Amino acid sequence: MNAALLLALLLVLPTAPAAPKRPARVQPAAPAAPSEPAVRYEPLADSLFTQADAVAWLGGPLEDTFRQEEEPSSENGRDHVTVRGWYPKGWNPQTAEAPPERAIQVVVHAFADTAGAERFYEFVHDRDEGSVKHTDGPFAGFAFTSLDGLGDVAHVKHGSLPGAGGAKISLGTLSFRSGRAFVQMQVWMADGTALDRAQQAARVMAAKLR
Numbered sequence: 001m002n003a004a005l006l007l008a009l010l011l012v013l014p015t016a017p018a019a020p021k022r023p024a025r026v027q028p029a030a031p032a033a034p035s036e037p038a039v040r041y042e043p044l045a046d047s048l049f050t051q052a053d054a055v056a057w058l059g060g061p062l063e064d065t066f067r068q069e070e071e072p073s074s075e076n077g078r079d080h081v082t083v084r085g086w087y088p089k090g091w092n093p094q095t096a097e098a099p100p101e102r103a104i105q106v107v108v109h110a111f112a113d114t115a116g117a118e119r120f121y122e123f124v125h126d127r128d129e130g131s132v133k134h135t136d137g138p139f140a141g142f143a144f145t146s147l148d149g150l151g152d153v154a155h156v157k158h159g160s161l162p163g164a165g166g167a168k169i170s171l172g173t174l175s176f177r178s179g180r181a182f183v184q185m186q187v188w189m190a191d192g193t194a195l196d197r198a199q200q201a202a203r204v205m206a207a208k209l210r
Helices: 051-058 114-131 194-208
Strands: 064-070 079-087 102-111 143-147 153-162 168-178 181-189
Touching (some): 114 153, 181 194
Antiparallel strands (some): 153 168
């Protein structure tokens, strides 16, 4: 199983099929539409969780980092997406065939309004709840649990995955919404403590959003 499949998923809207091409009359060029002003909605992943936090919560060095950002636009629903991941040295989420023994990834979707965050949370909630019901899927045997006292609403999907050399790697994927921010974090731990560590770290992040 490619470990990249276990990264937090970003919402990608399907594009409409292209219409058949027809000869068209030459029309006068329309005035150029004004460009959208650059907007950066907060919070950002970096402001909620740092490498020092990752090392403190997971223990030991986490040297290799992953960073990704998508600016808000009309095409993505005014969703400012920031991703940060911290992994053991040499582990690459794009090419690894087994999950890491210790790692954490944080994804933050900051919307222009609360309604956008609510819709996105509902989408992820339904997707996560449905994923554990597939007995032949990558999350077969995982549990889905709603959580109280974390942001406005929260849930977690947790279980174990086969690691290198037959080891079992626990994985906790915790998602919560606080106002117009949606936060998801994934924690991998070889010692079976991913769920507990994910909940502890998520409470630290949620406190910063109050």
